[in-house]
Amino acid sequence: MNRMFRLAAVLATLAVPLPALADPIAATLYKNPQCSCCEGYAAYLRENGFTVDVKPSNDLAQISADAGVPADMEGCHTMFVDGYVVDGHVPVGVIRKLLAERPQIAGITLPGMPMGSPGMGGEKAKPFTIYAVTKDGAAPKVYAVE
Template sequence: MKRRTFLLASAAILLLPVPAIADTGIRATLYKNPQCSCCEGYADYLRQNGFQVDVKPTNDLAEISRKAGVPEELEGCHTMFIGDYVIDGHVPVSIVRKLLAERPAIAGITLPGMPMGSPGMVGAKTEKFVVYALTKDGKAPTVYATE
């Protein structure tokens, strides 16, 4: 009888869901300038944090950002899409996860420029990162998070 209980318990364990970290991860498509290496660093950072990232080099990055609703003055180094959201620039993974958990009714988020010490960039962090929310209705972006 003990052998039967052991076998049933073992079979039940195999049927339990696998933790999310062992899953294939959150899928992301990252568009970058073909010559930019820091974008590859950002993609590696995301992969280390459980994301599945497909990197697509393009010479049309500004157009991709514009069509996604990212104002020129708030563009980051690369443009990424996760589901219906655009994520522009070197946004820390904690803020990306916040966006995906909260699911706000916005087009996406952006960390403008290439701040020192941001994920994928070299150097030490020298300033607070200000990530902006991009609206779907054309209204001015607002601060979404800081880190």
């Protein structure tokens, strides 16, 4: 009987859907109104446990600059999540790393629109280098390579 009870407990635990075990991560994503890859990125985030509020904007450069992202390090869109800026098509694993480690930075950026990155088409040609940015004007430093 004890074995049956343990088996029932294990099966009950497995029956709980994974999203119920973790709260979704809320994010606000600013994008160019005509950009479709940003919508693809938002869908990718939603598939990976985020709730994403997408806001079209024609002021992306200013939003990124105000968040501490230098002009030459801007990505395709700018997102805010749990007090950090995430600029560009940053893979979800790197965002989770940022949120777990909670470094003293403004956020992270994957400059440009690299092929094969989340939300972009094509094949990944080389590892993605994600940079840490600050609001004090310090030079960005490599945060992760994926």
